Amino acid sequence: MQRIGVFVCHCGTNIAATVDVKKVTEMALHEPGVVHAEDYQYMCSEAGQELIHKAIKEKHLTGLVVCSCSPRMHETTFRNAAEKAGLNPYMVEIANIREHCSWIHKDIEEATEKAVILMRAAIAKVNLDAPLKPGESKVTKRALVIGGGIAGIQTALDIAEAGYPVDIVEKTPSIGGRMSQLDKTFPTLDCSSCILTPKMGEVNAHPNVNIYTYSEVESVAGFVGDFTVEIRKKARSVDMDKCTGCGVCQEKCPSKKTPSEFNRGLDTRSAIYTPFAQAVPNVPVIDRDACIKFKTGKCGVCSKVCQAGAIDYDQVDEIITEKYGAIVVATGFDMIKLDKYDEYAYSQSKDVITSLELERIMNAAGPTGGHLERLSDGKAPKEMVFIQCVGSRCADERGKSYCSKVCCMYTAKHAMLIRDKYPDVNVTVFYIDVRTPGKNFDEFYRRAVEEYGVNYIKGQVGKVIPQPDGKLLVQGADLLDNKQILKEADMVVLAAAIEPNPDVRKIATMLTASIDTNNFLTEAHAKLRPVESPTAGIFLSGVCQGPKDIPETVSQAGAAAVKAIGLLAKDKLLTNPCTAHSDELMCNGCSQCANVCPYGAISYEDKEVNDHGVREVRRLAVVNDALCQGCGACTVTCPSGAMDLQGFSNRQILAEVDAICR
């Protein structure tokens, strides 16, 4: 029989206001095995842990039940406290009477009754707890960064600087990401390329960084400290070692009609291409869907003009298998598709563009050479209208429920740059709210209004109507003046919502990292662990976790790097001791458990057993503790009931069921 101590936390008033903690404490003493019960203001505090320590020593406790917040919050705290007092940390169970009780119920009597039942279930479980000892697993001292935008680059650089090798996997032919498409950055108006290109060069030259561009993660196996990742290096059709990046192939390529991804489809590129001039690596790829050689077999111009002999039409996809200790996801974002927003005439008029398209138009390397002009007729616009929150803050299925966070600021930037460069252009911004939290952000927005004379109107636009003369009629409302506005514009710019890169769902599934309904990766704790995924060894960098601007992305990238470095710096990790084990006398060697095990942790051995005096050699299941992650799939599959899971044994869960239904 265990000697159990029950500790009931008030959590200030978080628990005590709804649950009668004194009554719970008193009820605990009526339970079998309980020899000690007390309550305290804050059990997780130093003083609270001291109470636990003292009780373990004085009452010779063999098991603890702490009635407090979620075990996801403080289970480790109380396990450590128990260990300090000489008790096995796995002899601690938590009754979650805060998140699952006091915070969701209002009636004191009802909540107290439920708290007592939850406590009983925990006591029933502790009664059957056995001391467990965690095993050890190795740490592969290499990190993988998925995504080569500013987030991925910064994370990789920080990890590399700490002395660990890092691989970056980037889907497109060059690193750089969204930031490389931007013209200027708020609120300082630095040129985006000028600050990004040196970083791209630095990460490319770093001896600890290895970049796989035009590559994708194919599969992920393993667990924290020991991931095995397959990377598909797509056939580039150009030999990376031979190519000198002279660019002649791109000039001579006869197939030049493919919409340029980098310029958001506003102009075209050749079939053999680098996305932009400063691409890293500066080695083109052949887009086989567009290449005449691949489509008809006749052409081969690039091969003929290439002095280095780098063109290789026979290249095939290559699968690289590599081991990693930590994985950082930095898959970034894209803008939502606007095909459901017919009222803004995006698909009807070339002069209705998204902000990212405007970014390319304003850029000297963009489709118009940096001249602000209408894409329909090349004329300089005189009236520009910006529409905010297109698809952001939407309750319907057309848009996204969240605020995209960066639009208010980049629109102020666009408006300011246009007024600065083309003072004769009138700029009107239709906004719902202007959100500018951030250092020097509001000042920046005010400058757009006060110094540059940008006309901000509070009210969403209802409709954009293309006119026969090519103008755009914008129907909006000024809510402060309480009047409807009909305004003729030459160009309309839509601040479309941003959304996580659509590939992230596939990647999250491979990593078994949680993802929310908007496809943002979930963090382990919204406030205290914002750069870690709940899945150990997976870290989050940049917009894949939620909308962010560049400075926030860079800070988060650094934070994710530090967390990854902290993991890589360890020589060994303690493994979860809650693993499956098989009862030798009950196992009949049927192989069912091995079939369901997702980790290949179960193998079979011929072993001599002593079954009640009968000695014989039997084929038995053996669980490798280092591989077993403790999911329990095998325990339910086992037809003879030989498999059980330590820490969540059949008897324990049944005892909990019994305690709840009592």
Next chain:
Amino acid sequence: MSIEKNEGFRPKIVAFCCNWCSYAGADLAGSSRMTYSADVKIIRVPCSCRVNPMFILRAFERGADGVIMCGCHPGDCHYTSGNFYARRRMTLLFSMLDYIGVENGRTRVEWVSAAEGAKFSQTMHEFVDKITSLGKNVRLEDLRCRN
């Protein structure tokens, strides 16, 4: 069974929640103060595939009026494939429950992610309403062996 007859009836409901998604979803419901009935008691399991059909039968045997199992969304399982096993096992178990005297509707499987506190609370509301309308689980009572 009419609603009046069920007035004052407090069902016993056991919820099995996987540690990675649904238990965290229940935590989020708690920290967001999204109320649901106190009749629901949650048991934490590492994965929905740890839920042995035996646990559910035992709950009914001991007087539970409803059992709900929550796991990660298909494809999002922390252990890659656990919820697929769970889904099959529960489909099979639920198809036979009626035969042993537990009506349809007293069991439910729901996928709740760690970010879906509102869904957790909503699901529990619905389930409690459903069980309340079904009333006490009398059909297994005679067979029950109480300690």
Next chain:
Amino acid sequence: MKTEKNRAEMIREISGVNPLKCMKCGKCSASCPSYNEMDIKPHQFVSYVINEDIEALANSTSLWKCLSCFACVERCPRDVKPGKLIDAARQIVVRERGQDYLTPDEIPELIDPETPQQLLVSAFRRYRR
């Protein structure tokens, strides 16, 4: 006579709309073809329901100027659908007056093949008891 609270509750019930979801973006007013004819503008309509000032709505010309084109319903990003609120307010007024302008039998005579179906439905909703 019902209280303002009752009438606001009825508007919410008939329309099936939760006006508290409104984020005051004004897209409804920006979309409205009858905007200039209305004394209480579509986006204000939502606030009046929230503030339970239904008498003002009942006396407003907006009720009868709304064309039921449902542009605001279609475009509202928050699912507030001011057009449905207006429609509901209109029904309350019509019900309270006890008028009955139109019977189903009269409708076939009034149909012009050019008339949009939506208009018919709206007209029927507006002028029946």
